[in-house]
Amino acid sequence: MQKIDFSKIYSYSKLGLFKKCKKQYHFSYLDPVISPIKKQFFKPRDYKTKGQAVHGAITLFYHLPKKKRTFEGIKKCLEKAWFSEIDATKAPPLGKSGGFFDLEHERRVYKDSLRQLKNLLKIEKNPSLFYVPAKNIWESFGDYEDMIKPLGEGIMISGKFDRIDRLEDGSLRVIDFKTGKENGSFFQLEFYKLLAELNFNNKVSHVSFYFLDSGRIKDFDVAEKDSSEIKISILKKIDDIKKTKGFFPMPTRLCDHCDFQEICPSFNKQNNIAKVFS
Ligand code: SF4
Numbered sequence: 001m002q003k004i005d006f007s008k009i010y011s012y013s014k015l016g017l018f019k020k021c022k023k024q025y026h027f028s029y030l031d032p033v034i035s036p037i038k039k040q041f042f043k044p045r046d047y048k049t050k051g052q053a054v055h056g057a058i059t060l061f062y063h064l065p066k067k068k069r070t071f072e073g074i075k076k077c078l079e080k081a082w083f084s085e086i087d088a089t090k091a092p093p094l095g096k097s098g099g100f101f102d103l104e105h106e107r108r109v110y111k112d113s114l115r116q117l118k119n120l121l122k123i124e125k126n127p128s129l130f131y132v133p134a135k136n137i138w139e140s141f142g143d144y145e146d147m148i149k150p151l152g153e154g155i156m157i158s159g160k161f162d163r164i165d166r167l168e169d170g171s172l173r174v175i176d177f178k179t180g181k182e183n184g185s186f187f188q189l190e191f192y193k194l195l196a197e198l199n200f201n202n203k204v205s206h207v208s209f210y211f212l213d214s215g216r217i218k219d220f221d222v223a224e225k226d227s228s229e230i231k232i233s234i235l236k237k238i239d240d241i242k243k244t245k246g247f248f249p250m251p252t253r254l255c256d257h258c259d260f261q262e263i264c265p266s267f268n269k270q271n272n273i274a275k276v277f278s
Contacts (some may be wrong), residue, residue: 004148008155009157011158012142014028015234018244020254021252022244022249023249023266024264034260034263041097041263043259044084045100050112052083053078053113054113055181061117074121079092119213120177129165132163133162157191158195163175171223172196172200172205172206176209182209182211182213190230191230205222206220206223207219249266252264
């Protein structure tokens, strides 16, 4: 089997990381020493465990026969999907490996995850499913590999879709589930539209964010959006990355969530200054 060169593949989150912090991007994808072992730097975080568990539960739920797609059904799916990103073999309670301080903290996050899944069941009954991720949520990288498509000379794009529906007119609607804040950029919508059209050879007319915390859906009509323009805009962003010479730290409050704090020169400098004045 041909080996995939992941350095040539760009996802929406990879492009987003470059915008957020060039140093973090470099650690993650370019640094010859750090990037191959980046998983060793991953820190368990409660919101990551929750996000992955809710997404995993939804995937398992859609693989159930229709008559089992009930609240009890999704609850069982959440129990199965409750695992640690850094140690998938650990049985619940996940404790520190899930980013939890104690059992009470873990129970609180679990209950909130269940509440979000309840919201999903409230906002829709029988979606017309066209695509859902593979059932093996514990090794979901295959979903990403399956979606790799060439975009330009030696450049590919990929990503993971949460769900795609087929609409009555035969076009597709890409859905992204959000377990955190109500955000999501227009570029994300465009990226998903292009990636889905390349993979499924079918027009994407709508892209929707499902904000599971509030149970709100934000739907965008992208039928008229020209896919060749989206392609140009993605290639431009990739070109900007390739032309970059200095991948400097870009410290913001988001540093608190960065896995590379201990090796980031900027973070350590800031912290040492803080130690003096605190
Ligand atoms: S700690 Fe902050 S500045 Fe340093 S790599 Fe991470 S996000 Fe960038």
